[in-house]
Amino acid sequence: MADENNDTIAKQLDTGFSGLLKKITTTSNAGGLTTGLFTLASSLAAVVIALGICAVLLAVTGKDPWAAYTEIVKTGTQSNQLLEMMKRATPLMMAATAVAVGFKMNLFNIGVEGQYLFAALMASAIGTQLSLPAPLHVTAVLLLAMIAGAAWASIAAVLKVTRGVHEVISTIMLNYIALSVIQWLFENWFRDNSLELNIKTKALPVSGRMPDIVKDRLGGMFIVALFVVFLYWILVFKSRFGFRLRASGLNAGAATTSGIGAKKMIVIAMLISGGIAGLVAMQSVVGEIYGYGPNATPTQLGFAGITVALLGRHHPIGIVAAALLFGFLDSTSAQLQLAEIPSSIVKVIQAVIVLTVVIVNEASIRWLNKRTAEQTAARLVASDVTAGVSA
Amino acid sequence: MAKSDGVLAVELSGIDKNFPGVIANHDVDLRVKSGTIHAVVGENGAGKSTLMKTLYGMHQPDAGTIKVNGVTQHFRSPSEAIAAGIGMVHQHFMLADNFTVLENIILGAEPANGPRIDFETARTQVHKLAESVGTKIDLDVPVSELGVGKRQRVEILKVLFRGAKILILDEPTAVLVPQEVDELFLTLRHLVDDGATIIFISHKLKEVLAVSDEITVMRDGTTVATVLPSQTDRRKLAELMVGSELPSPEGRDSEIRADISLQVEHLTVTSPGQRDLVHDASITVHSGEIVGIAGVEGNGQFELCSAILGITPSTGKVLITGHDVTGHNTHDRRRAGLSYIPFDRHREGLMLTAPLWENTMLGREHMPQFNRGPLIDGRSARRDAERVIERFDVLTPSETVPAFALSGGNQQKLLVGRELSSEPKVLVAAHPTRGVDIGAQAAIWDEIRHARDAGLAVLLISADLEELIGLSDTILVMFDGEITAKLDPAKVTPEILGTHMTGGAVEAA
Numbered sequence: 025m026a027d028e029n030n031d032t033i034a035k036q037l038d039t040g041f042s043g044l045l046k047k048i049t050t051t052s053n054a055g056g057l058t059t060g061l062f063t064l065a066s067s068l069a070a071v072v073i074a075l076g077i078c079a080v081l082l083a084v085t086g087k088d089p090w091a092a093y094t095e096i097v098k099t100g101t102q103s104n105q106l107l108e109m110m111k112r113a114t115p116l117m118m119a120a121t122a123v124a125v126g127f128k129m130n131l132f133n134i135g136v137e138g139q140y141l142f143a144a145l146m147a148s149a150i151g152t153q154l155s156l157p158a159p160l161h162v163t164a165v166l167l168l169a170m171i172a173g174a175a176w177a178s179i180a181a182v183l184k185v186t187r188g189v190h191e192v193i194s195t196i197m198l199n200y201i202a203l204s205v206i207q208w209l210f211e212n213w214f215r216d217n218s219l220e221l222n223i224k225t226k227a228l229p230v231s232g233r234m235p236d237i238v239k240d241r242l243g244g245m246f247i248v249a250l251f252v253v254f255l256y257w258i259l260v261f262k263s264r265f266g267f268r269l270r271a272s273g274l275n276a277g278a279a280t281t282s283g284i285g286a287k288k289m290i291v292i293a294m295l296i297s298g299g300i301a302g303l304v305a306m307q308s309v310v311g312e313i314y315g316y317g318p319n320a321t322p323t324q325l326g327f328a329g330i331t332v333a334l335l336g337r338h339h340p341i342g343i344v345a346a347a348l349l350f351g352f353l354d355s356t357s358a359q360l361q362l363a364e365i366p367s368s369i370v371k372v373i374q375a376v377i378v379l380t381v382v383i384v385n386e387a388s389i390r391w392l393n394k395r396t397a398e399q400t401a402a403r404l405v406a407s408d409v410t411a412g413v414s415a
Numbered sequence: 416m417a418k419s420d421g422v423l424a425v426e427l428s429g430i431d432k433n434f435p436g437v438i439a440n441h442d443v444d445l446r447v448k449s450g451t452i453h454a455v456v457g458e459n460g461a462g463k464s465t466l467m468k469t470l471y472g473m474h475q476p477d478a479g480t481i482k483v484n485g486v487t488q489h490f491r492s493p494s495e496a497i498a499a500g501i502g503m504v505h506q507h508f509m510l511a512d513n514f515t516v517l518e519n520i521i522l523g524a525e526p527a528n529g530p531r532i533d534f535e536t537a538r539t540q541v542h543k544l545a546e547s548v549g550t551k552i553d554l555d556v557p558v559s560e561l562g563v564g565k566r567q568r569v570e571i572l573k574v575l576f577r578g579a580k581i582l583i584l585d586e587p588t589a590v591l592v593p594q595e596v597d598e599l600f601l602t603l604r605h606l607v608d609d610g611a612t613i614i615f616i617s618h619k620l621k622e623v624l625a626v627s628d629e630i631t632v633m634r635d636g637t638t639v640a641t642v643l644p645s646q647t648d649r650r651k652l653a654e655l656m657v658g659s660e661l662p663s664p665e666g667r668d669s670e671i672r673a674d675i676s677l678q679v680e681h682l683t684v685t686s687p688g689q690r691d692l693v694h695d696a697s698i699t700v701h702s703g704e705i706v707g708i709a710g711v712e713g714n715g716q717f718e719l720c721s722a723i724l725g726i727t728p729s730t731g732k733v734l735i736t737g738h739d740v741t742g743h744n745t746h747d748r749r750r751a752g753l754s755y756i757p758f759d760r761h762r763e764g765l766m767l768t769a770p771l772w773e774n775t776m777l778g779r780e781h782m783p784q785f786n787r788g789p790l791i792d793g794r795s796a797r798r799d800a801e802r803v804i805e806r807f808d809v810l811t812p813s814e815t816v817p818a819f820a821l822s823g824g825n826q827q828k829l830l831v832g833r834e835l836s837s838e839p840k841v842l843v844a845a846h847p848t849r850g851v852d853i854g855a856q857a858a859i860w861d862e863i864r865h866a867r868d869a870g871l872a873v874l875l876i877s878a879d880l881e882e883l884i885g886l887s888d889t890i891l892v893m894f895d896g897e898i899t900a901k902l903d904p905a906k907v908t909p910e911i912l913g914t915h916m917t918g919g920a921v922e923a924a
Contacts, residue, residue: 258790262790262791263789263790263791264780264781264785264786264789264790264791265789266791267773267776267780267791268780270769271766271769271773271777274766274767274768274769275762275763275765275766275767277757277759277762277763278757278762278763278764278765278766278777279777280726280745280763281724281726281745281755281757281763281764281778282745282749282777282778283744283745283746283747283748283749283750283778284745284746285744285745285746393768393817393819396816396817396819396820397819397820399812399820400811400812400816400820400821401820401822403812
């Protein structure tokens with residue numbers, strides 16, 4: 025009796041971590057849920073590993089990693105810092121969603137940067153010309169931004185379906201072209217020359233402005249961003265259109281023989297991606313500076329969005345979580361400098377997290393797939409089925 | 416190097432190789448005498464490539480022994496096979512286009528002078544090598560400027576440069592024009608005279624008879640005979656390739672109906688700078704009829720199916736149940752009643768990482784039962800998947816497992832189930848039972864017959880003659896993009912089928 029007990033304990037100790045994982049993967053039959061939990065667990069593990077790596081980096085450069093991390097947590101969890109986190113997460117959520125829509129059908133929209141900057145200028149410039157009642161005016165500005173973003177993205181889509189130009193190349197190039205086009209349009213037509221120092225477009229009238237959720241701390245676009253992520257979930261994971269989109273991404277050959285037109289899907293996905301990208305800078309346009317300004321409108325958000333989408337594994341919940349995490353880290357960087365910790369450590373942490381998440385998730389998903397195949401085969405042990413993970 | 420009769424350069428005995436759900440090689444024996452050209456012939460899917468991959472160390476056999484020059488070998492990788500003096504010239508060349516001939520030949524085996532490549536030594540060595548095989552080739556031209564024949568010569572030199580004495584050539588003439596073929600054969604003779612041994616994979620019987628010293632025939636994954644060219648002819652070889660006893664077509668209770676379900680008129684698929692991939696093909700399939708298409712793979716069957724589906728652009732007409740769908744897209748053609756079992760279930764059929772229920776819905780997601788407004792009704796889709804799984808006897812624990820977890824045979828049953836579930840009028844079935852075990856094969860055949868009895872028109876493309884003759888009411892032969900013969904499965908003989916499939920009848924005409 026006692027021996028038996030010892031045996032089981034020893035066995036449990038022996039199997040340890042892999043035994044636990046085995047339990048997680050065997051107890052549930054619903055593949056989706058298991059995979060979801062598993063992805064979450066591996067993402068968290070990756071973040072912990074990343075913090076470990078950064079601790080080593082900090083220690084090597086002569087800083088106390090423990091002090092740095094406590095400082096990050098201490099400053100980051102103050103209530104106005106949490107609002108700052110949500111504020112910074114807002115554009116990231118939308119940029120990441122824009123990237124994710126494309127990614128779901130293997131389209132890599134690297135051009136979110138150019139699309140949102142172009143959209144910010146066009147929406148500001150045309151938005152000031154409109155005179156509409158308050159809720160309609162803001163809506164119109166947002167719609168204009170989406171149309172402008174989609175229009176800019178459509179160039180890459182057309183190039184791809186008519187000339188076979190890879191979207192990575194065309195969207196990267198279009199980012200540079202966007203910067204020049206924006207500068208030219210702004211300097212020649214849209215600049216408000218009545219301002220001396222503050223170079224901007226003409227300010228949006230009050231009716232075209234988005235009210236704040238918390239005065240001067242958190243803009244209304246946060247809600248819009250959450251809504252965009254929710255729509256992304258419905259559209260891509262629940263709708264017929266989304267099924268076709270994902271089918272094209274999972275196996276373009278199978279989608280084509282099933283009657284899903286590849287070119288049509290490319291164009292639609294790119295337009296949706298560009299449309300969402302158009303909203304990225306809208307917090308700044310309708311909530312903060314009430315227009316576009318070359319030095320006032322935030323940049324680099326498109327590239328940050330790619331990282332956030334990657335970290336969130338293109339899943340709506342993942343995107344929100346990843347955007348909040350990045351927002352949190354960003355929000356602490358100013359405070360860190362005051363504590364004499366190099367604020368660039370935040371960027372390093374972000375980069376290391378992304379790398380570890382990609383590596384850990386890739387490894388764990390391979391492992392999970394192999395397991396699923398083995399278990400399926402095991403369940404059919406009576407038959408002569410041999411399961412194989414396809415290469 | 417001594418060339419003496421009776422010494423075996425390669426001796427394979429009792430080789431078995433299984434892949435999940437498929438027996439690729441079974442009890443294969445191959446004896447290649449040193450200093451000879453030995454041809455291995457067989458239809459596509461007869462197991463030639465699998466066997467050669469085994470010999471070249473690309474995978475390991477499940478049973479059997481490999482002897483090279485009398486020494487038993489267990490190759491774990493191609494590099495071990497290369498070390499033992501075996502070289503492979505692939506059908507698709509593996510050359511770096513922007514490198515010169517010399518650079519390509521020495522790539523990966525460069526003679527070194529410290530950290531630098533010793534180009535002088537390399538040049539002398541390659542030059543000597545080229546001379547010894549009677550090839551004149553400019554070593555400083557980039558490969559991109561060479562024609563196909565020359566490129567192949569570079570491939571051969573590359574293999575020889577690595578010290579190969581036993582060369583495997585995989586369908587070397589498939590890409591060559593007749594003059595180049597003659598040149599290649601001259602080179603091969605040179606090589607053999609110098610003591611090399613050549614294993615020549617092909618299904619072109621005329622060439623095989625012209626060049627080889629011995630011929631081994633493969634069929635259904637095993638070696639069926641080894642013959643001398645002097646003691647055989649094309650007809651006898653063709654008969655060995657397709658089997659001497661063909662199955663007799665099964666009797667059927669139902670009648671072929673009068674109405675035409677699929678009509679293809681003068682369909683042509685062009686290819687820039689080449690001859691037509693499909694040339695002027697006209698096919699009629701009635702309701703309740705199965706029309707089989709026989710042919711060695713790569714003679715335009717894929718392009719024909721792809722054009723009928725509306726994926727590959729083509730000229731000519733396609734009518735489904737009398738409706739002209741020429742110019743319509745795949746979606747519209749499917750809605751008109753077309754269904755398709757693709758050539759390769761992984762590349763064109765299934766979303767491997769998606770759950771089974773999403774796979775069974777693909778191509779049918781527009782059907783009202785799967786929709787609630789613009790949204791997918793997941794519950795209904797899962798119920799439908801359960802029905803397909805039950806009805807088509809797919810072995811799986813549930814409809815939520817990803818498709819990759821199933822065996823090949825069960826994936827195929829799921830696919831057939833999906834394609835028959837849309838209540839099609841016309842089914843284009845390409846190799847519907849390729850790579851599945853015998854049980855699944857019988858089940859799929861039963862399902863196709865059952866649907867035919869209910870009025871389905873089937874265009875069946877297959878390399879399996881048992882399947883073709885067992886199911887078809889009419890057999891068409893496709894060769895070089897054209898439909899070259901219309902045969903009655905009840906009267907066809909292996910001889911006739913074999914000559915038609917290998918272009919014998921065309922060349923004789």
